[in-house]
Amino acid sequence: MEVAFPHVELSGSWVRGLIPIRPRGLLTRPVDLLMARRLASRLRTDTVRFHDLHRLQRTVSDLLVFQLDGQTVQPPLVVKHPRSSRAAASLAVGCEAVRQLTRDDRLDDWRRLLPRVEVCRLDERLPLVAEGLLPGVEGDTLLRRSPRQARCLAVAALRTVGDLHRATGRPERVTDRVRDWVDPQLAILCEEIHWCRKGRGAAAVEALRERLVRGLDGRTLTVAWTHGDFHPGNVLLSEERGTLTGVIDWASARPDGPCVIDSYIFVLTLRHQRGGRQLGRIVADVVRRGSLLPEDRRLLAEADVPPPDEDEAVLPLLTWLWHVAGNVAKSARYGRSHRWVAGNVVPVLKEVAGR
Numbered sequence: 001m002e003v004a005f006p007h008v009e010l011s012g013s014w015v016r017g018l019i020p021i022r023p024r025g026l027l028t029r030p031v032d033l034l035m036a037r038r039l040a041s042r043l044r045t046d047t048v049r050f051h052d053l054h055r056l057q058r059t060v061s062d063l064l065v066f067q068l069d070g071q072t073v074q075p076p077l078v079v080k081h082p083r084s085s086r087a088a089a090s091l092a093v094g095c096e097a098v099r100q101l102t103r104d105d106r107l108d109d110w111r112r113l114l115p116r117v118e119v120c121r122l123d124e125r126l127p128l129v130a131e132g133l134l135p136g137v138e139g140d141t142l143l144r145r146s147p148r149q150a151r152c153l154a155v156a157a158l159r160t161v162g163d164l165h166r167a168t169g170r171p172e173r174v175t176d177r178v179r180d181w182v183d184p185q186l187a188i189l190c191e192e193i194h195w196c197r198k199g200r201g202a203a204a205v206e207a208l209r210e211r212l213v214r215g216l217d218g219r220t221l222t223v224a225w226t227h228g229d230f231h232p233g234n235v236l237l238s239e240e241r242g243t244l245t246g247v248i249d250w251a252s253a254r255p256d257g258p259c260v261i262d263s264y265i266f267v268l269t270l271r272h273q274r275g276g277r278q279l280g281r282i283v284a285d286v287v288r289r290g291s292l293l294p295e296d297r298r299l300l301a302e303a304d305v306p307p308p309d310e311d312e313a314v315l316p317l318l319t320w321l322w323h324v325a326g327n328v329a330k331s332a333r334y335g336r337s338h339r340w341v342a343g344n345v346v347p348v349l350k351e352v353a354g355r
Contacts, residue, residue, distance in 0.1 A: 032056055036066045039081050039128050043068075043119065061251075061330040062087035067133060076133035077118060081126075088122050090251035090330045091129050095120040097253035101225065106167045113160070113247045134246030136236030140273055143232060145239075147274065151299065152242055154270055157235045158263055158303030160244045161227060165259035169224025174258065177223070178216045181258060181318065182209060185325035192328040192335030193345060204349035208317065211352055215314030222259045228252025229326060230262040231269035252326045263305045264319035267296045278343030283320040284351040287313045320348055 036053045056066040062084040068077045082088035095117050102111055116132035139153055174181075186205055195201040227234070229252040236246035271293075272279045286292055291312040292300075301307065308315050324345055328335040335341070 028058055029056070032058060032064055035064060035081065036079070038126065039064075039079055040068060042121075042126060042128065043077070043079070043130060058083070060333055061090065061327075062333070063091075069133075075116075075118070077130045078115070078133050080129045080131075082122070084331070086330055086332070088127055091120075091127075092122050093253065094249065094251040095122075095129060097225075097250040100255070101250075101253075104168065104225075107164070108167075110160075110163055110167065113244060115246065115248055131248075134236050134248065135238070136245035137239050139232030139235045139237055141233075142237055142239060143270075143273060149242060150270065150274060153232065153237065154266065154299055155303050156237070156242065156244055157230075157232070157266060158300070158305060160235075160247070161230055161259075161262045161266070162304060164227075165222055165224040165262070168255070169222040169259055171220050172223045174219055174221050174223070175217050177256075177258075178213055181216070182212045182321070185321045188325040188329050189321075189345070192332070193341055194335075195341060195346060196349070200353070201346075201349065204353035207353040208321070208349060212314060212318055212321070215311045216318070223256050224259040225255050226253060226257030226259050227262050228254065228257065228322065230266050232266070232273060251330065252322075258318065260305070260315050261319040261322050263300060263303065264316055265323055267292070267299055268316065268319065271296065278347075279320070279323070280344035280347040283316055284347040286316045287348065287351040289313075292316065317348070317352070 033053065033056065036056055040053065052068060054067040054069060056064075058064055062082060064081040064083060066079055068079060080091060082091050098114050098117055101107060102114055102116075104111075113134075115134055117129065118132055119128065119130035121128055139157065142153065143150055186209055189196045190202070190205060193201075196205050227247065227250060229249060230247075234247065234249045235244060236248065237243065238245050268279060268282055271277075271282055275282075291297070297307065324334075333340075
């Protein structure tokens with residue numbers, strides 16, 4: 001069921017809400033090229049020509065990203081320039097997480113999968129982060145090229161992030177952590193998404209809070225370093241061998257998160273990418289059924305992710321909450337996009353509230 005938006009005057013904010021969430025690269029490319037060249041010059045490279053800048057893009061999370069290959073700099077770099085204060089804050093979190101993980105001796109060989117932060121200048125007029133370019137192809141790109149590799153890719157990724165959790169985590173009864181895992185994320189939704197602030201939306205948010213607090217209270221979960229946005233686009237793989245070569249974008253990481261969210265968001269976003277349905281509608285179906293689809297449950301079991309002992313929809317709900325709250329915190333584009341809210345937020349809240 002689609003959410004119906006009331007008739008309003010076409011104010012500036014309403015018009016902005018109709019703009020596609022992804023930036024139009026063709027319209028911004030000339031300006032982006034000039035900015036990328038300025039950023040590259042700050043890295044003390046030799047004269048940078050436009051054809052030295054590779055994979056230039058503006059992301060949904062307000063970043064300008066491009067690569068400098070080994071002919072221009074050593075080592076080859078991925079350069080990120082935040083275009084908003086939110087993007088700068090996210091980059092700062094990611095840099096600090098990578099630095100802490102790199103120094104963590106518990107991880108041993110796992111650290112080879114981390115990007116190396118070469119430059120982190122976020123308190124200057126022209127902020128940037130430069131990371132060493134890891135080998136491999138993004139998982140979502142590999143899936144588009146070879147859809148049949150989905151299961152092997154997913155199992156490899158889930159087992160790899162499971163190694164991170166086992167190395168840094170411990171089982172805990174999470175009663176005392178539940179509010180910290182739920183209330184800040186719900187507050188972000190209410191602050192950033194108009195539909196969540198009043199009426200049916202506010203009631204649905206409260207219903208979600210009660211469902212999560214009740215469902216998580218007394219459970220034992222592994223608390224560990226969590227990536228927080230562990231989807232196929234954030235893992236790198238060798239195209240020839242299918243082995244993981246890197247895990248990128250640590251802007252949502254934290255050292256004491258419910259590690260199960262990394263496994264669940266991978267499975268849920270994999271289903272989204274393979275089927276094309278919005279994530280909110282997939283999670284709403286999970287709530288309606290009371291469990292994941294059998295195929296997704298088998299995938300988690302194959303990767304040694306323990307099944308929930310009760311209310312199987314609670315952990316997908318917590319995962320969804322962290323995912324959407326993380327997105328709207330990183331960029332205002334999400335919360336003000338009517339299409340994104342209607343497909344990714346409203347269906348879940350309506351289902352939790354019993355419509």
